Amino acid sequence: MPVTVRFLGTSAALPTSQRGLPGIAIKYDGAIILFDCGEGTQRALMEAGWKLSGIRLICISHLHADHVGGLLGILTTREFQGITRPVTIIGPPGVSDFAGSILKYTYSHIQYPLEIKELQGNGGIGYQDENLAVHWAPLKHRVPTIGFLFVEHDKIGTFNVERAVTLGIPAGPLYGKLKAGEDITLPDGRIVRASTMVGPAIPGKRVAVIWDTKPCPNAYYLSENADLLAMESTFTQAHRDEADASDHCTAAQAAKIARKANAKQLILTHISARYQEPDPLLQEAIPIFETTLIAHDGMEFIVP
Secondary structure, three states: OOEEEEEEEOEOOOOOOOOOOOEEEEEEOOEEEEEEEOOOHHHHHHHHOOOHHHEEEEEOOOOOHHHHOOHHHHHHHHHHOOOOOOEEEEEOOOHHHHHHHHHHHOOOOOOOOEEEEEOOOOOEEEEEOOOEEEEEEEOOOOOOOEEEEEEEOOEOOOEOHHHHHHOOOOOOHHHHHHHOOOOEEOOOOOEEOHHHOEOOOEOOOEEEEEOOOOOOHHHHHHHOOOOEEEEEOOEOHHHHHHHHHHOOOEHHHHHHHHHHOOOOOEEEEOEOOOOOOOHHHHHHHOOOOOOEEEOOOOOEEEOO
């Protein structure tokens, strides 16, 4: 199944006429997973034709206003549309109080199931279903902040049909058992090991989403062998002092993380409003990590 990543808002704390506030969405098997939802996120989803009914999980990195200003609108619009499918929110300590307060003090009543899970500790799996898992780990920012890693579960390896025919295994249920990793016994007493009939597991796709942070060990950990690293790049090296003071990354630092983590593709986002043109960030990153792109609002990337 394809993993489609859409950049909904690619600015940092201040929106511009070209860039909205932070938000990334992944569409997988008809479900949508949101990573932060700045102001304007629901409209950006609508522009993409991605229905709010598809949202299954909302991952909140931290509670700065530019990253959560669109949460109330998403929750209430789903209610107005009569959507009954449940939604799970995961995020740092305080996310439950925040979500509860904005609903309470705007007199918003949600009828569909809404589960809110606060992530505390050193990391782990924040969400999991039959198709995927979302891992998390704390980052280094001015407030409690979390990075995320979307991981598609590994797929069963390729079944060797030619070998099955050669061994005289009849097509049908026995093929299914072997594919599921179960050894079988043929009518003539021969035992066929599943391990000899199915190739190695096919690794699932990996997408790391790392918002506001300075370089830190967990940024490397979450990015390791990622097919796509969507990484904050608020400043260029010319503003390194400001990046350090505000606990953000430069384009060069993001590229170094991608290179060290052996990521396949880096897409820079969370761009400071001071950069009307993104070329300086791209020129800084590419010499360090060649497969780098700059995100723009509405950009889609299908993980290969």
